[in-house]
Amino acid sequence: MTSSSHTPHTPWTTRQIAWDCDGDEGHPPSITVLLNWLKRDNNYARWRQDTTKVTIRWEVVAELNTHGIGHRNGADVNLKICMLEQACLSARAIQSQPDIYKCIIDGEEISTEAHMRMICKHWTRLHPLMGPLMTHADEVRYNICTECFC
Numbered sequence: 001m002t003s004s005s006h007t008p009h010t011p012w013t014t015r016q017i018a019w020d021c022d023g024d025e026g027h028p029p030s031i032t033v034l035l036n037w038l039k040r041d042n043n044y045a046r047w048r049q050d051t052t053k054v055t056i057r058w059e060v061v062a063e064l065n066t067h068g069i070g071h072r073n074g075a076d077v078n079l080k081i082c083m084l085e086q087a088c089l090s091a092r093a094i095q096s097q098p099d100i101y102k103c104i105i106d107g108e109e110i111s112t113e114a115h116m117r118m119i120c121k122h123w124t125r126l127h128p129l130m131g132p133l134m135t136h137a138d139e140v141r142y143n144i145c146t147e148c149f150c
Contacts, residue, residue, distance in 0.1 A: 020032075029069075033063055033069065035126075037059075038129060057077040060072075061073060085134070085138065088126040
């Protein structure tokens with residue numbers, strides 16, 4: 001007899017752990033490992049050129065494993081890189097047209113830089129890496145509006 005509140009641990013039921021909160025005992029968190037991997041050896045350019053990304057994302061999983069992070073899989077890596085690309089594109093849109101993307105918090109307008117960092121926490125690392133490779137097709141794919149239709 002099994003309890004109805006017990007969920008068996010299978011590959012399909014994993015606990016979500018934030019990418020910036022899973023480092024321990026001298027090991028960096030997943031996000032640091034991923035950002036370092038993307039920057040090293042032209043890996044982000046390789047990521048952009050590869051159509052299936054299966055082999056490349058398992059390289060990232062292996063890198064995470066060498067740092068004691070064993071709970072990420074290839075789909076996690078794929079999703080996180082897509083999320084980073086979307087955040088970078090959104091922050092770039094804010095930077096290019098700050099008047100359109102004003103942000104008011106508690107009745108005060110925040111600076112463009114603060115707004116960009118709210119949207120893309122890793123902007124200073126991502127923009128030099130991803131920015132030059134981003135295209136209008138990426139903006140369309142992630143539904144980022146960079147034109148004013150006033």
